[in-house]
Amino acid sequence: ETGVTQTPRHLVMGMTNKKSLKCEQHLGHNAMYWYKQSAKKPLELMFVYNFKEQTENNSVPSRFSPECPNSSHLFLHLHTLQPEDSALYLCASSSRDRNHYGYTFGSGTRLTVV
């Protein structure tokens, strides 16, 4: 347990489904992130929230919709996904100078789109 909890751990969904990924941290961090990890690619930053405000949207398709109701919770709402969206989706949080103190990652949600 790293302090960042992601649910579900595994998700299989059809292209017409709507589902949500959940991330929760009680580390007192003020920033939360969604990353996508695909085979043979570096981790790709999707969204950044600082103090509940979205500060970065890294050209992510609108079929991915983030929500940050408070500084401890982060959601990623999914709808009409494509098979190429299958990947490991990682949530992370950080505090203060993230370049020095690093990120704490959750264990990820392994998403398969069929």
Place this chain on the structure above:
Amino acid sequence: TQLLEQSPQFLSIQEGENLTVYCNSSSVFSSLQWYRQEPGEGPVLLVTVVTGGEVKKLKRLTFQFGDARKDSSLHITAAQPGDTGLYLCVRGGSQGNLIFGKGTKLSVKP
């Protein structure tokens, strides 16, 4: 460019062997971090290096930051199966985010 190049991409060794993996960039880092990601889990921070020439040790792992702060290496002594995983080199980006290399996938066979 802020890209990070890691080498080798894959490494398979026997238990007890030593190994070194590398991280390089054409630009200077203010700081650099190494993470390890085990199968089915998220990355876990191992170390942060800040000063050029800095060397940090974590049990059998030795991390070095290049004098010019453009490169770093990770050396593992007497590797064990528990060292198996993806080793990621990470630097800070210009927008305050982290930039990840593709990683070195290490497999240590008993």
